[in-house]
Amino acid sequence: MSDLPLPTMEPVLSRSAPLEMRPQEFREIGYELVNTLADFLGSMSERRSAHDATPAGIRTLLGDGSLPEHGTGAASLIGEAAQLLIDHSLLNGHPRFMGYITSSPAPIGALADLLAAVVNPNVGAWTLSPMATEIERQTVRWIAEMVGYPADAGGLLVSGGNMANFVGVLAARRAKADWDVRTGGLRSSTAGKLLIYTSCETHTWVEKAADLFGFGTSAIRWIPTDTSLRMNVTELRSQLETDLESGNQPFMVVGTAGSVSTGAIDPLPAIAEICQEYNLWFHVDGAYGAFAAVLPDAPDDLKGLALADSLALDPHKWLYSPLEAGCALVRDAGALEDTFNFHPTYYHFDGQDEDPPINFHSYGMQNSRGFRALKVWLGLRQAGRAGYARMISDDIFFSRELHRRIAGHPEFEAFTQELSISTFRYVPVNLATTGTDREEYLNQLNKDLLSVLQKTGDVFVSNAVIGGAFVLRACIVNFRTAMSDIDMIPEIIAATGRELDAQRRPVRC
Ligand SMILES: *Cc1c(COP(=O)(O)O)cnc(C)c1O
Numbered sequence: 391m392s393d394l395p396l397p398t399m400e401p402v403l404s405r406s407a408p409l410e411m412r413p414q415e416f417r418e419i420g421y422e423l424v425n426t427l428a429d430f431l432g433s434m435s436e437r438r439s440a441h442d443a444t445p446a447g448i449r450t451l452l453g454d455g456s457l458p459e460h461g462t463g464a465a466s467l468i469g470e471a472a473q474l475l476i477d478h479s480l481l482n483g484h485p486r487f488m489g490y491i492t493s494s495p496a497p498i499g500a501l502a503d504l505l506a507a508v509v510n511p512n513v514g515a516w517t518l519s520p521m522a523t524e525i526e527r528q529t530v531r532w533i534a535e536m537v538g539y540p541a542d543a544g545g546l547l548v549s550g551g552n553m554a555n556f557v558g559v560l561a562a563r564r565a566k567a568d569w570d571v572r573t574g575g576l577r578s579s580t581a582g583k584l585l586i587y588t589s590c591e592t593h594t595w596v597e598k599a600a601d602l603f604g605f606g607t608s609a610i611r612w613i614p615t616d617t618s619l620r621m622n623v624t625e626l627r628s629q630l631e632t633d634l635e636s637g638n639q640p641f642m643v644v645g646t647a648g649s650v651s652t653g654a655i656d657p658l659p660a661i662a663e664i665c666q667e668y669n670l671w672f673h674v675d676g677a678y679g680a681f682a683a684v685l686p687d688a689p690d691d692l693k694g695l696a697l698a699d700s701l702a703l704d705p706h707k708w709l710y711s712p713l714e715a716g717c718a719l720v721r722d723a724g725a726l727e728d729t730f731n732f733h734p735t736y737y738h739f740d741g742q743d744e745d746p747p748i749n750f751h752s753y754g755m756q757n758s759r760g761f762r763a764l765k766v767w768l769g770l771r772q773a774g775r776a777g778y779a780r781m782i783s784d785d786i787f788f789s790r791e792l793h794r795r796i797a798g799h800p801e802f803e804a805f806t807q808e809l810s811i812s813t814f815r816y817v818p819v820n821l822a823t824t825g826t827d828r829e830e831y832l833n834q835l836n837k838d839l840l841s842v843l844q845k846t847g848d849v850f851v852s853n854a855v856i857g858g859a860f861v862l863r864a865c866i867v868n869f870r871t872a873m874s875d876i877d878m879i880p881e882i883i884a885a886t887g888r889e890l891d892a893q894r895r896p897v898r899c
Pocket of ligand 1: 491549552593716
């Protein structure tokens with residue numbers, strides 16, 4: 391016999407569920423949290439962006455208890471969670487946070503997430519989320535418009551750049567395989583191997599996609615880059631010829647609009663031409679750089695993203711949306727439905743009129759979908775096109791300024807500057823000027839320098855490897871960065887570098 395308490399006969403009217411919160415309680419706890427967060431935002435620049443955290447240290451703070459048997463009051467839980475997160479997180483909203491490609495999150499996006507969670511529309515189907523679906527539809531259209539992509543393209547919000555790129559690959563596979571991939575799967579005796587062409591600088595999502603979607607990573611043809619780390623289209627053409635001669639089936643080329651290491655932009659118009667000529671799907675990974683196409687003086691190579699069959703963008707990068715928000719656009723909206731739509735018997739979502747509703751479950755990989763679009767939509771409305779152009783061009787300006795100062799500093803060697811990414815390394819003034827020992831020493835010194843910088847948090851950078859050199863990499867996708875921050879950064883990094891170098895090479899008297 392079970393010893394669980396039997397439900398009493400008292401009806402729902404007097405039910406007090408452990409998770410319920412009365413409006414007054416919600417109000418009080420909510421105001422308290424908003425006060426804490428407003429203080430946090432106000433004190434961001436006086437905080438350190440990073441801490442010397444360890445997994446063991448963090449676990450100690452959480453305590454090693456098992457799943458609580460009984461609940462705790464919401465007010466103390468929310469207060470405690472806020473303190474834990476504020477005191478022990480990497481603060482990517484800090485004005486001198488320039489690591490990876492992670493933006494400062496727009497506060498309106500945080501409020502949007504709260505609103506979305508409370509109303510909780512399921513944006514998988516129109517009838518489950520009439521207003522939210524139409525807001526997502528408008529958001530997708532605005533994003534397309536902003537970067538010069540056809541505004542009648544299909545598209546949807548996803549969790550990030552990886553997922554947006556996956557959508558492009560799946561749409562390409564469906565559209566370009568010369569058999570029915572959906573029913574037949576990838577193994578077909580009638581065709582050679584389906585091949586993907588991309589440059590060596592492409593983000594690692596492409597390997598994940600090749601593996602997950604059944605092509606295998608050997609289906610990726612890595613096209614070498616030129617000295618600016620852009621895809622070499624002559625090499626692309628000759629690789630295509632070789633593969634066609636041996637009976638394989640090239641089906642897509644991936645160009646990058648702003649590479650993750652250095653911000654390099656592939657020659658997109660030239661790649662588009664080759665795709666046209668060989669009947670290949672042209673996908674552009676613009677997760678980082680695509681939004682810079684909003685700038686009136688954007689380079690033609692970047693504007694070439696308008697020629698793509700599909701485009702991946704990341705609102706949680708240069709639209710400063712809080713995580714997570716990616717966006718996939720596909721020129722032919724029908725290609726998206728061809729790829730993702732099935733009609734299960736238990737769905738009855740199709741309208742009967744001539745204005746059929748959009749059901750986003752049929753556009754992508756998710757079924758139930760949260761309302762990611764709200765934070766993006768509100769950001770676009772708060773700043774407008776002009777506001778975004780201002781913020782993005784300021785980020786680029788500050789990156790160039792930083793690079794200029796680094797290049798003029800006696801203890802740095804400047805490498806690349808593209809979009810808002812600057813790469814450089816620390817080089818002690820009295821170091822021998824040649825030799826492989828020198829390179830090894832500099833690589834180790836800069837690795838150690840990065841580790842120290844990432845723990846102290848006065849400025850947070852990450853790294854790249856360029857031609858074998860381990861370099862520091864500052865990527866500014868941060869509307870809080872100001873000129874005063876740029877002023878401070880070279881000396882913060884040089885002082886730390888000097889200290890580390892002195893520990894390793896004590897100067898002899
Ligand atoms: C960030 C990035 C990705 C991956 O995007 P996530 O949002 O991290 O999934 C892919 N490609 C490029 C060029 C990127 O900058």
